[in-house]
Amino acid sequence: MSFWTALPEPALEKLAADFPALIMSIGEKRFGIELLSLLHATCGAEHATVFNLTADNLFEVTAASLDGSDTAHRQVGVYLKEGLWRQDPTMTEAQHQLESDTSAFVRTDVGDLSDDALREIVYGETDIKDRLLICSRWGDDIVGLSVLRSSNVGPFTARDIEAVKSIAGTIFALLAKHISMTWNGPNVSVALTSLEEIEACIRECAALPRREAEVCSRIIYGMSSLGISLELNICDETAMTYRKRAYSRLNIATQRDLLLWYLELWSKWQDRATRQVPQLEKVLPDYKAA
Structure with missing residues (x-):
């Protein structure tokens, strides 16, 4: 039985409504919250961040929190400060996977992180419990999607992870379109x-x-x-x-x-939506549920 047929009727209706809304928001500032809405319906995500990793730096593309606050954006700022992302084992593992594959999928239990700054400051201050990181190599860069849940909601289940994987290919196709439409270089x-x-x-x-x-x-x-x-x-x-x-x-x-x-x-x-990236013309990898 597939993930789609296993979903209860209300969840299917929510996904059916969220995909068109996400597509219609491509190229607009509301894209981040529409993406999070879809991810919340899929796996209960409370925060989501899209980033672009170049050879020497990490940039935020969009970030959103379910409660409408700027929590995700603020925590990305903490993550970027003094290059904390460089010591993130989740990011390191994703980059390692991308050495031999076109995509990477890494799950992190925040409580297991040994780095105090990552565990307590980046995630602990917002009570993040679990993180899914999905990445794809596009040309010389890496585009990634970080999906987060708090302790109040609990960790991702095996079914949540399967659900995210089942739509990841579609999401990254929409990300490619959003980036190519909006990142035209800083003025x-x-x-x-x-x-x-x-x-x-x-x-x-x-x-x-x-x-x-x-x-x-x-x-x-x-x-x-x-x-x-x-x-x-x-x-x-x-x-x-x-x-x-x-x-x-x-x-x-x-x-x-x-x-x-x-x-x-x-x-x-300056708004990272104005940062220029290469045209994403290659066929995106097919993310399949494990």
């Missing part, structure tokens, strides 16, 4: 010619007091000291003081240093 000109963009990036990613952030944003934007003081309704001396404090806080000395700092910050902050 660096926006990073430097939009004051709104500069302020949003610094506000969300840098621990600077409001006034220091405002002054730095306008320096990056190209405004003169006089222009900054007039726009912020402060005197020149006050503007200079905010600049000096910010430079000291950031451990930089020149306007060029500030620009380089900002561009590095923006490159990490």
